[in-house]
Amino acid sequence: MSQQLPGRDVVLNAAETGAVEAAAATTHRGPHTDVAVDLTQFEALIAADQRIEPRDVMPEAYRRSLVRQIAQHAHSEIIGMQPEGAWISRAPSLRRKAILMAKVQDEAGHGLYLYSAAETLGVSRDDLLDQLHEGRQRYSSIFNYPTLTWADMGAIGWLVDGAAIMNQVPLCRCSYGPYARAVIRVCKEESFHQRQGFEILWTLARGTDAQRAMAQDAVDRWWWPALMMFGPPDDESTHSAQSMAWGIKRFSNDELRQRFVDITVPQAQRIGLTLPDADLALDEESGHWRFGEIDWSEFERVLRGDGPCNATRVAHRRAAHEDGAWVREAAAAYAAKQRVQEPAA
Amino acid sequence: MITRTDLSLATYCLRLGDDALVMSHRFGEWVTYAPQIEEDVALANIGLDLLGQARALLTRSGELAAGDGPAATEDDLAYWRDERAFTNVHLVEQPRGDFADVTVRLLWFAAYQHALYAALTDHPDPTLGGVAAKAVKEVAYHLDHATQWVLRLGDGTAESHRRAQDAVAAVAPYVDELFTDDELVTDLADAGLAVLPSSLRAGVQSVVTAVLLQATLTPVTPTWHARGGRAGVHSESMGPMLAVMQHLARSHPGASW
Numbered sequence: 001m002s003q004q005l006p007g008r009d010v011v012l013n014a015a016e017t018g019a020v021e022a023a024a025a026t027t028h029r030g031p032h033t034d035v036a037v038d039l040t041q042f043e044a045l046i047a048a049d050q051r052i053e054p055r056d057v058m059p060e061a062y063r064r065s066l067v068r069q070i071a072q073h074a075h076s077e078i079i080g081m082q083p084e085g086a087w088i089s090r091a092p093s094l095r096r097k098a099i100l101m102a103k104v105q106d107e108a109g110h111g112l113y114l115y116s117a118a119e120t121l122g123v124s125r126d127d128l129l130d131q132l133h134e135g136r137q138r139y140s141s142i143f144n145y146p147t148l149t150w151a152d153m154g155a156i157g158w159l160v161d162g163a164a165i166m167n168q169v170p171l172c173r174c175s176y177g178p179y180a181r182a183v184i185r186v187c188k189e190e191s192f193h194q195r196q197g198f199e200i201l202w203t204l205a206r207g208t209d210a211q212r213a214m215a216q217d218a219v220d221r222w223w224w225p226a227l228m229m230f231g232p233p234d235d236e237s238t239h240s241a242q243s244m245a246w247g248i249k250r251f252s253n254d255e256l257r258q259r260f261v262d263i264t265v266p267q268a269q270r271i272g273l274t275l276p277d278a279d280l281a282l283d284e285e286s287g288h289w290r291f292g293e294i295d296w297s298e299f300e301r302v303l304r305g306d307g308p309c310n311a312t313r314v315a316h317r318r319a320a321h322e323d324g325a326w327v328r329e330a331a332a333a334y335a336a337k338q339r340v341q342e343p344a345a
Numbered sequence: 346m347i348t349r350t351d352l353s354l355a356t357y358c359l360r361l362g363d364d365a366l367v368m369s370h371r372f373g374e375w376v377t378y379a380p381q382i383e384e385d386v387a388l389a390n391i392g393l394d395l396l397g398q399a400r401a402l403l404t405r406s407g408e409l410a411a412g413d414g415p416a417a418t419e420d421d422l423a424y425w426r427d428e429r430a431f432t433n434v435h436l437v438e439q440p441r442g443d444f445a446d447v448t449v450r451l452l453w454f455a456a457y458q459h460a461l462y463a464a465l466t467d468h469p470d471p472t473l474g475g476v477a478a479k480a481v482k483e484v485a486y487h488l489d490h491a492t493q494w495v496l497r498l499g500d501g502t503a504e505s506h507r508r509a510q511d512a513v514a515a516v517a518p519y520v521d522e523l524f525t526d527d528e529l530v531t532d533l534a535d536a537g538l539a540v541l542p543s544s545l546r547a548g549v550q551s552v553v554t555a556v557l558l559q560a561t562l563t564p565v566t567p568t569w570h571a572r573g574g575r576a577g578v579h580s581e582s583m584g585p586m587l588a589v590m591q592h593l594a595r596s597h598p599g600a601s602w
Contacts, residue, residue, distance in 0.1 A: 088373040092602040105389035324380020330501025
């Protein structure tokens with residue numbers, strides 16, 4: 001779709017610094033295609049490490065890149081409800097049932113904040129959902145793995161949400177304001193999610209032999225897919241360089257992956273579970289944990305759609321959407337009737 | 346020393362707790378299937394409120410039944426009782442159905458719970474009174490949520506009207522049981538320790554009927570009534586539901602989670 005963002009002064013940034021006000025003084029009120037728009041203000045804001053707001057002029061490629069990333073993030077939250085939602089009915093205690101229901105609810109909420117952030121870029125949630133349902137937009141590949149036991153709730157919270165936090169905390173400083181603000185809230189809740197996952201595994205690791213085996217099995221299955229969540233190695237990452245230049249991305253895939261490993265290995269030791277990597281070893285000199293080769297062929301395969309749950313996740317989501325169409329139509333029809341009645345009232 | 350009254354009150358708490366627990370479980374089944382994301386949030390929220398009520402009520406039931414001995418915990422009661430020991434009404438255990446079914450079912454149940462909890466807020470048992478005082482605020486929202494949706498479904502499109510009217514008919518046989526008295530509750534009510542279900546009937550019916558009529562729906566008089574939930578006689582859908590809910594906990598006796 002065409003650029004719909006009206007050019008104007010950067011009122012929303014004005015509260016930040018004088019540098020921004022100086023940048024704002026260069027605002028151009030022209031048409032909004034890349035060809036005609038003066039990007040001086042945008043570039044000054046990026047150079048000053050300030051936020052771009054919805055009404056600021058921005059390059060079309062920046063807008064498209066953000067829509068792609070925010071939509072993928074939102075879709076991941078919505079699809080990510082499924083592997084855990086499937087265990088609400090089976091949670092082994094009422095306390096765990098309540099925590100899990102609240103967690104899955106949080107994920108729906110995250111999806112809503114993120115779709116709202118995407119909508120500030122001139123797209124609609126309905127269009128984005130259609131693209132998800134038609135396989136034209138992606139979600140995080142991690143959710144294409146199945147949840148086989150209760151311990152998977154622990155492994156997802158600890159490893160998957162842990163990796164997500166590592167990816168997302170830098171996004172709190174993302175150059176696009178609405179995304180950065182949505183992610184701040186998402187990260188606060190994700191922090192609870194990770195702690196509850198850690199606590200599930202901690203409890204299982206101190207439980208019966210069967211519980212301990214369940215916990216180890218879950219960690220064995222989720223460790224490598226969690227490392228893949230940071231994306232391909234830096235030299236093969238297609239979007240990274242431009243995203244870095246635009247202040248959307250702050251650290252490289254490999255940097256974040258290493259940081260995650262460094263933080264997670266001591267946690268695994270405290271829980272008392274073994275990470276499934278014979279090559280994992282502390283490099284005394286650098287202080288980093290060195291890890292084995294990631295099977296990128298598996299990553300590529302699952303990304304292509306050939307993962308255990310790709311088809312079922314999208315089919316479930318599409319079924320919920322299609323089964324609910326009559327409800328949304330009813331709400332719209334009711335609202336239309338109310339609008340007709342209002343003037344007469 | 347456990348008194349007969351304590352035991353009766355324990356059963357009373359168990360009934361209210363089982364209603365909330367089973368309804369909550371059914372709401373949990375909706376999560377990820379809702380017609381829009383906002384509704385996933387709302388249905389999970391209602392389920393969470395009901396689960397919170399259930400946990401407090403089951404815990405209190407266990408305490409009252411134990412006297413000075415070790416009390417059955419909320420999890421003992423939720424996971425280790427068989428179907429015949431569950432005392433919930435049939436309405437809450439009905440399978441998910443479509444969005445009209447869950448909405449109309451919630452309209453009745455929230456209207457009933459609202460009247461019930463409002464009458465229990467000054468209960469002499471501080472736990473039961475406290476649960477009621479908190480829950481009455483929660484179920485007021487549930488009632489409003491159900492009301493807003495019933496209006497939209499009833500007075501929305503032809504299809505939504507048809508589905509809502511079908512849901513009104515489908516739930517009708519399960520309504521009477523909400524308002525059925527028995528000896529236990531009559532004795533407790535005589536002692537000022539329970540609300541007679543029959544005393545709530547007229548008020549709840551008038552709330553629900555007003556919503557249905559405003560939604561252009563027709564109240565339905567059922568040709569049969571479900572009975573016996575309080576005595577552990579349930580629908581055939583109850584067993585599979587409990588099998589799913591309890592299997593993991595029961596597969597690991599003595600385990601902590």
